Amino acid sequence: MNAQLEENTTAVNGLLHGRSFVIDLEWKFPDDLDLAVLCVGHAGTPNTLVYYGSPGARSVAPFVHLAHESTGDGRMKQRREHMVVVNSNAHERMFIFVWDHNAVAEGRDANFLQDPEGYEVTVTDRRNQCVNLQQAPKTGNCILVGKIEGNVITNIGEPNLVTSIDNQMKQLSIMASKPERAMQ
């Protein structure tokens, strides 16, 4: 088993209460980050990627919704994205991704190292318990930040280089399956 992946996937950050929670992404650098959740369905149901191009829904599947996208330009830009998970039980597990929009479009590294604390992902449950997922990857433009399975939230922080936003669903699915393969 890949030692790094083993270390990453066994680092349990916390336990969530209930089946509803919010995921917040806030950042200072780079210019435009995107928050996404890959919902891995129970046996026989397809995976769903919730992101700005497919913001999901709360009342119907996938019961995950990107509620607020970043708005504004330049200094007025609000660097925040907010995801609402109404029912996590609808999925076997969920993977949280953050990517640099421009770097992915250009197929280059995001160079997150310019500001190691440039972004922060926070998961908050109905008991107002917060779990912070924060990493400073050295390479790549798309980070597999963490995994939620049942009520266990796990820090992963795996950097990847995504070269196209057109087939990101496929790429993210492959990326998300890596830790699972490592654990087998």
Added chain:
Amino acid sequence: MSLNATQQSYLDQVRVGALSDLTVCADLGKVEVSAYRNKNFRELLFAIDSTNSISRNDWITIFATGLVENSGWIEDDVLDTGAYAEIGHLHEVYGRGDLGIRIVMDLAERATKLPNNSMSFTRRTIRESFNGIRPMSEQQLFTVKRFFESLKYHTKEDVLLLLHIQEETKGLDNAKGFDRFFATHIRDAVIEQSDQTDSSIRSLVYSTLIASDEVTAAECLAITMLKDAGFKLSTLLLSRIDTSMDELMGVDFDIR
């Protein structure tokens, strides 16, 4: 945060469910009323409320009644301006609990002289209590209704608050009566403005309902009530009912 180690440990146990409702209420119910004048104890109360894990009615007495009666926030029927600052700060630090709106409403109703920012603070407390994962519980609905029923008329801020609550409770198990509460106040807000030249509230309501990404039973009921009240609605707005009816088959429209 200024909780001592014992209080922090107690809070942690409440948060993870290691202490039952009964135990927490018994422990805090024994506390002398003079303790409510201690800022540190009030912080513990707000921190426990923020865990949203105490659902007994005794908790309302300990938290809301206890703070209104014994905190010293109200003297000679005047609400101390420091109360809002303290409540706001504790909500920022710990998050908003089930009784966050209740305490603000109770204080506002009990005192005869309120700070100038009372309405905006109450609206903000209500607004920030709904963050997409907290349904409108019976307790919350009871308290929020008190706010809206106390209004002489609906301002644009009140309508924005209603629309925010509706948006942030979509897909959740809201208390029975919420749909009707929302629809009635939306209709009344539009009716109140119908004899005025300023149509900003009407425009706000119509455009929000048309743009709604997931049409709910509450929104359908609001459109229906506006139609029944004699407002001429656009085909686009009426189509929101038609297109959503199939999706809402089986939903209790809660018309009482």
